[in-house]
Amino acid sequence: MAKMRKGSIAASLFWLSAGWLIVALVATGFLLTELYTRALDTSLSQTLDFHVESLAGALLDSEDPRSPDIALADPRFGRPRSGWYWVIRNESGQVVNLSTSVVGIDLPEISRSADSLGRSTAMLEDAFGTKLRVVERRVSVGDRRYTIEVSGNFTEIQQLVDDFRGQAFIVLGAVGAMLAIMSTIVARFAMRPVARLSHAIEAVREGERAEIGGRYPREIAPLAEEVNELLRSNAQIIERARSQVGNLAHGLKTPIAVLRNEAAANQGSLADVVRSEADKMSGMVTTYLDRARLAARTSLVGKRADAQLVLSRLVRVMAKIHSGVDIEFETPDTGVPWFRGDEADLEEMVGNLLDNACKWSSAQVRVRLGSARDARGTQLTVRIEDDGPGLEPQDVQKVLRRGVRLDEKTPGSGLGLDIVKELVDVYGGTLELTRSSLGGLQVDLRLPVARAAGPAPAAS
Known part of the structure; x- marks a missing residue:
């Protein structure tokens, strides 16, 4: 008989759910990180657009584009190497005004084409390796055209995203652990009836019970009923086999006895052969009937002895x-x-x-x-x-x-x-x-x- 493979259904369910849970949580972590990155980038672009509008308004209010009154209130534009810069260029591309933070930095113009509002955006790096989100807009003051360019520190956003990613995976890991524990508890609870059925079958095999008892969920109740029906059928088959063995024994005793008596009443080689073969038949019948009785007796389930x-x-x-x-x-x-x-x-x-x-x-x-x-x-x-x-x-x-x-x-x-x-x-x-x-x-x-x-x- 082929060896049956043993395994735990609860363990299989746990590992299957754990595998999908890990994939889902990792995908969720990266999705949340991507959404958070886009949200911060959108917020930064909106902030830069606001600064561009503020500079455009100041440029329109001032007669001189080099006027010191053209400035932004955000203190980050006053710190060197902060990644927050703004410059104003004339039609020839010369810088006519800039923020205090632009020290030793040459912000290149954005080469991308502008939209219908004259606005362009791009990702650049300053001389210090800081990634910048740059927004550029062209405005007209009288008969002159100027280009206003404002940048924000995108590296800070990346750091925020990294922190968020780490915290998100910690939280998702904790959620995954709780879900794994919950799935284990659910799997064990769901498999309790199967374990009870297994113990009941083992109790029948060990001789503690004659049949499977107890109530089971409708998914496995038919299995318990089929096993009980199989036990009853097995008992009936063995009982019929015992009866047939007994009938065979009684049915063969008389013909063999007649052959022996007839052989004993006569002399000669034929009588000797008949007597010898009758003895062999009697021995063989006794041997195989004994074996049949033993097999029938030991095939009964539910027997044990102290x-x-x-x-x-x-x-x-x-x-x-x-x-x-x-x-x-x-x-x-x-x-x-x-x-x-x-x-x-x-x-x-x-x-x-x-x-x-x-x-x-x-x-x-x-x-x-x-x-x-x-x-x-x-x-x-x-x-x-x-x-x-x-x-x-x-x-x-x-x-x-x-x-x-x-x-x-x-x-x-x-x-x-x-x-x-x-x-x-x-x-x-x-x-x-x-x-x-x-x-x-x-x-x-x-x-x-x-x-x-x-x-x-x-x-x-």
Whole structure:
């Protein structure tokens, strides 16, 4: 089965919204900066237009264009290198009047064409590297024409824009952080029903519930209903399979018994062949019916068992059956997880292993119950050791075969370990046989665990 990719919907929503939020806030910051720049530039141009009108009015009121009465009240025009300059030129381009701030500066005329009002504007730089917004206008005084040129410090505007940009991004960053926190809270709140549904499904899988319960939003309520319907359908299919397995077993017993009886009543090679094949058929039917029953039993969802309680009960029973054997039962101080499966299956697996250990031991059997973690997660571990003769490495695989017994003197059918192996495989566990520190056989059984102990699931 292909490995499913795991990811968080809430995390995906957060990163998606965070990405768009960052783009939107950055774009908003640059847009606000651009709008602020245009607003300041427009305000500066309007201020310069006003100064041009003021100088034109003073020029019209004065008979001499060089008169000191032609001036502007703004003190910035009196400071050298301030970036605020004005000059008045005659028709030949000679400067006839200028502001005090124009010291060692030669403001060039604007080469752009004038509008219908005789007004031109441009961006220039003075000798000190200051950027200037320059407005130029031509006026007529009597029969003479003059050019009035006024400039403002555009570098100051750029500094204001830089300050505004920094403050805007700080504010937008704070707004973005608050929106990110809000989106995280909203995503977590919106995903709560999904988390509850996930926990409910896990509770069913772990055996805490027989079906999904609770109320869910209409977006995911159909999913919960479909899962419950799937569980009910699965239970019905398994029940039908059990019934069919039982019917098949009863249906085959009679024909096989008839073949055996007929073969026993006759002599000859044909009777021997029929008797031999009937025995094979009986063995195969028993094997596959057992496997079918195991598969049907372990396919039920919602089964779990208290492993410590089951093993304690088995140890007490085996101590009475094998009174001459000292059975030592050890459990960790922190407790052990529950077995995820049918209690009867756990009893059958551990019971067979413990019974074999008692049969083969000299006087001592040790049982340890615990848990361990590996690549598949936490697993229930059962270790059974005895002080008997043990097994050679080459005999380990032999004893796991159906009906194989290495010692015919010891009572038994030889099917115990094979049944255990079948159950272990069905549950996805592992069974390992090695040499024990007591001198005999050590059996390590690993099985899946339920999530937590708790009340048994209600019967469906």
